[in-house]
Amino acid sequence: MNPGDRVRVDRADRTYEGVLLPSSTDDNLVVKLDGGYNVGIDRDDADIEVLDEDVYEIDGSDTEDEDENAGADSEIEFNDDLPTISLISTGGTIASTVDYRTGAVTAQFDAEDVLRAVPDLAGRANYRGRVVANILSENMEPPIWQELAQAVFEEIEAGADGVVVMHGTDTMQYSASALAFMLETPVPIVFTGSQRSADRPSSDNVMNAVSAVEAAKSDCAEVLVCMHASESDDTCALHRGTRVRKNHTSRRDAFETIGAEPLGTVDYDAEEVTFRRDHQERGEAELELTAELENDVELLKFTPGMDPTFLDVVEGAGGLVIEGTGLGHVHTDLIPRIEELIDDGTTVVMTSQCLGGRVCDRVYDTGRDLLDAGVIEAGDTLPGTAKVKLMWALANEASAEEAMQTSLAGELQERSVPWE
Amino acid sequence: MNPGDRVRVDRADRTYEGVLLPSSTDDNLVVKLDGGYNVGIDRDDADIEVLDEDVYEIDGSDTEDEDENAGADSEIEFNDDLPTISLISTGGTIASTVDYRTGAVTAQFDAEDVLRAVPDLAGRANYRGRVVANILSENMEPPIWQELAQAVFEEIEAGADGVVVMHGTDTMQYSASALAFMLETPVPIVFTGSQRSADRPSSDNVMNAVSAVEAAKSDCAEVLVCMHASESDDTCALHRGTRVRKNHTSRRDAFETIGAEPLGTVDYDAEEVTFRRDHQERGEAELELTAELENDVELLKFTPGMDPTFLDVVEGAGGLVIEGTGLGHVHTDLIPRIEELIDDGTTVVMTSQCLGGRVCDRVYDTGRDLLDAGVIEAGDTLPGTAKVKLMWALANEASAEEAMQTSLAGELQERSVPWE
CATH class of the missing domain: 2.30.30.520 (SH3 type barrels.)
Structure with missing residues (x-):
């Protein structure tokens, strides 16, 4: 066998x-x-x-020993006229194409592997490849965010003109947020994934990968998520990593920017990347990695009839993000317990399960009582992003309270557009 | 004073x-x-x-002793040609108009109070009024759902041709779901609320109340939510109570039907109610109340890095609804603990934090392991609705497992439209 x-x-x-x-x-x-x-x-x-026997040739199975710069070993010639894009795989549906060819064991793959998996990538860039993990993204964990950030940092340091991260779609928004807080970047870092595997006629694998590479060559030095903009095979949307959400279990255009239009688009046929809104441009920032995290941070969604003992689990924790109702509320009976947590040193942040719009705890009594108890409003920061941000802020910022009320990576919008 | x-x-x-x-x-x-x-x-x-002193005359402050049929005491004559609509108040922004006139203490209010609060309601129906609670809706609790269902039952039994429930917007979707499971109804039960209070120029108070009354007179015997369909003051959307979600903290059109078009609309100026999809019609069902609930049911949202001890809180609980990632996943490390809970008798139901689309745990290994552990898929039932349904099903259905996979009140769609 x-x-x-x-x-x-x-x-x-x-x-x-x-x-x-x-x-x-x-x-x-x-x-x-x-x-x-x-x-x-x-x-x-x-x-x-x-x-x-031997129904497929597994080409990559002999590449285990390659631990040098993979691109350099490739039979595909380096083209000085093209940018160098680093592809980092963490697993998930999109990476399965690559895994299939190279096997799941190699820590690096080369340009040849990439082009065999997605021939349409040819001629667009010089490629470097690297495997950080090979997991389904529901198994993604904060320590792997840190490894991923380190790998991205090293690739950019080694000269990559852009990075594409292949990631399962389940938790892509959390990982993209983590990298957005951990990295100051002079080049694009583009997450992409696939809602349908490569073997299905409706796969979004190739178009997403190609569009992500185009985005990684573009003039936007932010952490982006690049996925189908609609059910058609013509345009990918570029979402800011901290404002995006997987809003459908199975559609190819499951990912949506909340509270704004996507930052940009990639026209697949025209190979054109267009940005609609202000963004950090290539070269504006110096490369910097700040990957520490406070791991003892939880997210709790309030629903009517919730058992208050859920709050006991976070006793002594570094932080708690509450997904409250409406403008940022919970049952008033929970407020004294929340105040105790805060008095004991837990940073408690309020977000809304509405997802759209801003938390505002000054309007109603419940909100004012929460503010009095010391709860911090996260504005229109998405609940999942707020959790990741709080983990990062508690480890790296002098005042997590101030950080949670300041936009660090586009996660907190001045005003949610286009409404309000 | x-x-x-x-x-x-x-x-x-x-x-x-x-x-x-x-x-x-x-x-x-x-x-x-x-x-x-x-x-x-x-x-x-x-x-x-x-x-x-005396800047306002508080007319209703002497009505505390009225505990008979309020409609009968009204100075406004009963009109045989008009249907009778029962208005039930639970508090929240919309009810504050009525409360302002009658004071918060009266258990009933009469047609006069209603028309003084919202003059535009005149001539549309005979009104009966009743106060079940006067709370901000973040303080809504399952026992009040039961009182509310009882009150609605009594009003319909007493001859109401339709019921309008005035409710705070924060948890309206949970209460609407609760009533949808608790009541078989031959007449419409229409929840409405207000995102902006009556004193603001942009208040949605009047249009929502008027549209809800029109919907309560219509030919749809379901539990509906009636709120602004857009930021314009022309149309209200009628959402099925089990499929609706408050998707914005402050917009007047915050409520949206997930995975389908709204069931219908109310044209405010034309006073016209239109239904776009199949629905239960007036008189189809016999009035029936089944209000028991299993209160020991929790909802838990999974995010990367979640503390597994959250699962210990639900040890011995009747039910747990998980808001998983993607098609319905959690970190695989949590599965053995979930299996223990199930073996101990807790009914565990999987929903998706994507909100759109269906859970499907047959595609990936993690999902298959969850199914093997005994987790029940809730299809495209919304997480909040699934919690309310599980509370109801555990108390009233022979097999909660079967109930969670069957549509009881439109909460589980055969296929999510218009896509898939």
């Missing part, structure tokens, strides 16, 4: 059929299913049958 | 100026601020100065 064989695996009442891929550990099998997804299967008690 | 006097109240470093209203307890002052909001102020340590 070797990578490239077609296999059937029976385990725990389930049957998987597909192509065996290289695996990073002996405990797991990785099988590329016919539907296009890679699954990891515990080898224990698994019955494996080889259906057909 | 009497109700109707203009007062200045100093308490705990704050100054309130406005008109004193009747208060339901001796411990509190209720002051109608110039901005239009009523505030309750603790009388302890409050310095009160009367600025001007």
Whole structure:
């Protein structure tokens, strides 16, 4: 049984059929299913049958030892006229194309691997490739944000003119926010992913990857999310990483900027990147990494009838972000307990489950009582972004209170446009 | 110092100026601020100065003893040609108009009070009025949902041709969902509220109240939410109570139906109610109240880095609704603990923080492991609605699992329209 064989695996009442891929550990099998997804299967008690040998050539399986600059080893010549774009993979649906070719084990992949996976990327840039993780994004964790930020930092330091981060869509908005706070960047850092795997006719894989590379070459030195702007295959939207949200479980245009138009667009056919609003331009900022995090920060969504003992879990925590109702409210019975938390040193920040619009706790009594208790308003910062920001601010800012009320990476808008 | 006097109240470093209203307890002052909001102020340590006597006549302050059918006592004649609409107040911004005239203490108000508060309601219906609560809606609790359902039941039993529930906007969607599960109704039950108080030029108070009355006269026997359809004063949208969400903190058109067009609209000037989609029609169902609830049900939103001990809070609980990522995922490390909860008897339901689209846990490994652990998919049911439904289903349905996968009140759509 070797990578490239077609296999059937029976385990725990389930049957998987597909192509065996290289695996990073002996405990797991990785099988590329016919539907296009890679699954990891515990080898224990698994019955494996080889259906057909060597149905695919796994080209990348011998690249494990390459730990030099991958681009330099590539058979594809470096073109001085093109910018160099660094592709960083963290896993997820979009990365499965690359994984399929190179195997999941290589820590770096080269321009050849990239172009074999997405031939449309050819001629657009010189590529460097790097794998930071190979996880489904629901398993993304703050320490991996830190590794990712470090990798992006190193790539830019090594001369990348832009970075594309391939990431599962489930938690892309959280990771993009984390990098937006951790990195001052002179070049674009563009997250992209895929809502449908490469093997499906409706896959958004190629267009998103190509558009992300175009965005990474553009004149916007911010952390962006590049995903389909509509169900059509013509335009990708460029969202500010701190203002974006996955608003649909399955649509290709699931990602939306909240409270504003997207920052820009990529016209796929015209290969044209257009920005509609003010943004930080290439070269404006010096590269800087500040990756420390306070990990003891929680997010709690208030709903009617909520058990107040949820607040006990955050006793002694560094921070708590509340997703309140309306302008930023919770049941008034919770306020004394929130005040105790604050008095004990927990920084408590209010956001709204409405998602659109700003928190304003000066209008109603409940809000005023929350302000009196010491709760900090996050303006129109999205709840998930506020959690990531608070983790970062508590570790790096003299006053987390001041930081939460100041826009550090476009997460807090002066006024939500176009309304209000 | 009497109700109707203009007062200045100093308490705990704050100054309130406005008109004193009747208060339901001796411990509190209720002051109608110039901005239009009523505030309750603790009388302890409050310095009160009367600025001007009797600036307003508080007409309703002598109606406390009226506990008979309020409509019958009204000076406004009952018109046989008009339907009878019951107005039920629970508090919030919209009710403050009525409260202002009648004081907060009366358990019933009559047609005269209604028309004094919103003259535009005249000639549209015979009115009955009833106060179930006078709270800001962030303080709404499941036991008040039950009282509200009981009151609506009694009003319909007494002959109301439709019911309008005045409710604060913060938690309106949760209360509307609760009533949708608790009541089988042969007439419309229409929630309405106000994002801007009656004293502001931009108030949506009158148009929402009028449109809600028109909807309550219409041929749709469902629980609806009636709020501004856009920022213009021309159309209200009629949302199915179980599919609606307050999506903006302050806009007048904050409420949106998720995953579909609104069920219908009310053209304010033309006084025309139009339905766009299938709905339960007037008289189709027999009136029935099933108000029991399992109160020990929680909602938990998963975010990267979440403290797993949040799951300990729900140990032994009747139910847990998880707001997962994407198609319905959490970090795989949480799955064994979720499985323990399920084995201990907690019903665990998966929804998505994406809000749009359906949960589908058959696509990825994490989802399949969650299904294996016994997690129930809620389809495209909104997380907040799923919590309310699970509370209801655990108390009233033989199989909560089956109920959560069946549409009981339009909360679970066959397919989310118009896409997919």
